[in-house]
Amino acid sequence: MKKTDVIIVGAGASGLMAAYTLANAGKMVVVLEARGRIGGRIHSVNENFSAPTELGAEFVHGDLPVTLNLLKEAGIGSQHVGFEMWQYQNDAFAQTEEFIDGWDEFLQKLNQLENDMPLHDFLEQNFDGAQYAKMRNQVENYVAGYDTADSRDASAFALRNEWNHENEYAQHRVDGGYGTMVNYLANACRNAGTEIHLTNVVHKVSWKSNAVHVTTTDGKQYEADKIIIALPLGVLQAPESAKGALAFNPPIKEHMKAIHDMGFGSVIKILLEFDEVFWEKEAVGADLSNMGFLFSDETVPTYWTQSPVRSRLLTGWLGGPPAYAQKGTSDEAVLQMAMTSLSNIFQTGQEILQDRLVAWHVANWTAESYTRGSYAYDKVESPQARKVLLQPVDGTLYFTGEYLYDGPAMGTVEAALTSGKNAAEMALKGGS
Known part of the structure; x- marks a missing residue:
């Protein structure tokens, strides 16, 4: 069983941004994705339609710095939507x-x-x-x-x-679709040595301080010093018996309560x-x-x-x-x-x-x-829940996703990218 520095569960925007940040810092990263594709709620397709079509995220809702800077770095254009x-x-x-x-x-x-x-x-x-x-x-x-x-x-x-x-009025669309952006992130990660494994459904996360053991539904096992959970809030809120759900051993009761205090639409x-x-x-x-x-x-x-x-x-x-x-x-x-x-x-x-x-x-x-x-929305309890979820569990388990972004761009790709970057930087510091 190969051990790595950080395991990331989920290859959506937040997970890939976390991997990208860690890879650029020289960390060895393994990304485990349940689907047979990357992107999560970003899914640009060409099949059947006459032009790239967004099944998920479509707009850049405002002049959002992380998204627009990443597109600029990747050489991907965007068009103002009038x-x-x-x-x-x-x-x-x-x-x-x-x-x-x-x-x-x-x-x-x-x-x-x-x-x-x-x-x-x-x-x-x-x-x-x-x-x-x-x-x-x-x-x-x-x-x-x-x-x-x-x-x-x-x-x-x-x-x-x-x-x-x-x-x-500050709305944009990404040239060729958001898929071009997540492909850029994934390719940059792979070029830096990151492994991205598709159709790997993580079911169990066993952990202790600075030691994580992950088991998938088909029996694959991975080990790392730290883990970043980059799954949609709806999956985290699902009962442990549900398809795609996670079980933590030992349980993380305070964090799981906080997860259920967030809204998901x-x-x-x-x-x-x-x-x-x-x-x-x-x-x-x-x-x-x-x-x-x-x-x-x-x-x-x-x-x-x-x-x-x-x-x-x-x-x-x-x-x-x-x-x-x-x-x-x-x-x-x-x-x-x-x-x-x-x-x-x-x-x-x-x-x-x-x-x-x-x-x-x-x-x-x-x-x-x-x-x-x-995507997420705030309930009355959510601000306090977010504070809990932004704190790592014993410097070992970290959460990331658009639901952890606190600002007017909540629920957007910008929120996911920002959260992924922040979680990775926190993991690099070794704690909170």
């Missing part, structure tokens, strides 16, 4: 930046909140009248769609911080490529030629284009509790939900749209055993 935001409601299209009635009043009241609570409770306590029913529904739908969160346990403070700092992403940009023709009374996002009250409520690139690809998005409710639904049934929604929006027969469809893919991330959800 778009118009449209809404379909009451049988009409409207271009608008305001999707929530009474938003200013709501945000003003939220900014006055002194003690954190779930957003749902805040709405019930401050906007409980019938006159606010529409606004409450719009806010909770927004939280479900954008944050993929459940307002019944999502932190009002965290959402307030996000909404007070967001810059929806649900999402289904539906990629649809048509034989033409039909939405430019079918939107009666509206010019959607520069449409970026389209919001509606349909079952699959949100769609976006590749604007400013004129593309035949339309992406559907279902997040939060509505996505969780569909986690066991077949891909074909989800496709029909999306097609029915588009048929209703554009008042076009579903059979006509079906005939125009040339490629499709349903990415039901909540149903995938090695992901089990979308």
Whole structure:
């Protein structure tokens, strides 16, 4: 059995960034990945579609330093995303930046909140009248769609911080897809001697101070001085008997409690490529030629284009509790939900749209055993939980992932990269 300096469990953005940082410091690293590919929730594909298509992470949400600097280092370009935001409601299209009635009043009241609570409770306590029913529904739908969160346990403070700092116009897409970035990281790691083993599902982590023994589901064993756990929060929250779940021996009770005090959302992403940009023709009374996002009250409520690139690809998005409710639904049934929604929006027969469809893919991330959800959101307990998880266990076990990032870019690739870099640097120091 070969012993190495550090084992990293998970070859997503955070795990690869941790490996990259350690390899550059001269450490011998082994990365163990359950899937047959790298990238985690980054998955750029070319198959079936006419251009690289993102099944997972797609946007660079802001002028984010770690992501953009890494792309620059790799010689990978990015393009600013310029778009118009449209809404379909009451049988009409409207271009608008305001999707929530009474938003200013709501945000003003939220900014006055002194003690954190779930957003749902805040709405019930401050906007409980019938006159606010529409606004409450719009806010909770927004939280479900954008944050993929459940307002019944999502932190009002965290959402307030996000909404007070967001810059929806500073959006970018990576040339060739995010997959080019994770390929760069993986290749740089391999060139520095790092081993990346795919289809290695880690099941058991036995440890003592500065000694780790890892066992996979097919009996492979690895040893190292330290281990960095770079798995999605949904996998860490899964019971030990679940596929892809980890068991720690001895148990790490305080850290596991903290893991369950973090929120992890649900999402289904539906990629649809048509034989033409039909939405430019079918939107009666509206010019959607520069449409970026389209919001509606349909079952699959949100769609976006590749604007400013004129593309035949339309992406559907279902997040939060509505996505969780569909986690066991077949891909074909989800496709029909999306097609029915588009048929209703554009008042076009579903059979006509079906005939125009040339490629499709349903990415039901909540149903995938090695992901089990979308990305993290804060619950009221999460800030304290994050403090626990950011502390290594006896200088030997470290955690990393987008859920450990504390800032307005939570839930993004930037958050994952930053966390991976920080965890690796902490491991290099030998402790906290």
